[in-house]
Amino acid sequence: DSGVTQTPKHLITATGQRVTLRCSPRSGDLSVYWYQQSLDQGLQFLIQYYNGEERAKGNILERFSAQQFPDLHSELNLSSLELGDSALYFCASSKRTSGRVSSYNEQFFGPGTRLTVL
Amino acid sequence: DQQVKQNSPSLSVQEGRISILNCDYTNSMFDYFLWYKKYPAEGPTFLISISSIKDKNEDGRFTVFLNKSAKHLSLHIVPSQPGDSAVYFCAARVSNSGYALNFGKGTSLLVTP
Numbered sequence: 457d458s459g460v461t462q463t464p465k466h467l468i469t470a471t472g473q474r475v476t477l478r479c480s481p482r483s484g485d486l487s488v489y490w491y492q493q494s495l496d497q498g499l500q501f502l503i504q505y506y507n508g509e510e511r512a513k514g515n516i517l518e519r520f521s522a523q524q525f526p527d528l529h530s531e532l533n534l535s536s537l538e539l540g541d542s543a544l545y546f547c548a549s550s551k552r553t554s555g556r557v558s559s560y561n562e563q564f565f566g567p568g569t570r571l572t573v574l
Numbered sequence: 575d576q577q578v579k580q581n582s583p584s585l586s587v588q589e590g591r592i593s594i595l596n597c598d599y600t601n602s603m604f605d606y607f608l609w610y611k612k613y614p615a616e617g618p619t620f621l622i623s624i625s626s627i628k629d630k631n632e633d634g635r636f637t638v639f640l641n642k643s644a645k646h647l648s649l650h651i652v653p654s655q656p657g658d659s660a661v662y663f664c665a666a667r668v669s670n671s672g673y674a675l676n677f678g679k680g681t682s683l684l685v686t687p
Contacts, residue, residue: 566617
């Protein structure tokens with residue numbers, strides 16, 4: 457158990473709908489990352505938040521948005537869903553983003569939310 | 575544009591032998607490399623990492639080698655055990671990108687008794 461929780465585990469919805477995925481980071485971790493894993497792709501970085509502020513953006517569609525709340529949990533909102541949005545969505549957390557190049561903050565991953573768009 | 579590539583989708587190794595998983599990258603700005611292990615229905619679990627200023631890092635049965643000139647890294651598992659059967663992801667990071675990781679597509683390792 458990584459200490460990162462994600463809800464729901466599974467989500468089935470229809471095209472055009474909107475869903476919200478939730479992530480609670482490990483206790484004490486300030487950074488939250490969202491990744492998408494499609495069938496034929498590796499994990500693709502979507503977005504990162506640090507202590508409530510957006511820190512980095514990856515290949516996130518404009519239909520997707522995220523936020524991190526004062527209690528540090530994060531939500532990923534996916535709207536106008538398309539069939540191609542069906543994927544596993546992972547949340548990861550780590551302690552901080554700054555530091556020396558030689559140090560690294562390991563990312564701990566949650567179990568993921570499997571989204572199926574019909 | 576896949577900046578981290580794992581060209582072998584699968585690998586089968588006999589228990590007790592060495593497993594070698596390979597990874598190539600294209601971005602010379604990557605400064606840290608990691609291997610994650612993933613079992614079905616679970617999130618990836620961190621395994622081992624290496625800084626770009628080193629060429630080898632060892633942790634028990636796991637050793638990661640980095641060849642910067644070839645933009646290549648490998649994970650060696652010795653001896654391989656059936657419990658090592660999982661999907662292994664290579665990942666890399668650029669320090670000024672907020673520590674987000676670029677992942678390869680993974681290699682599925684099967685260790686047979």
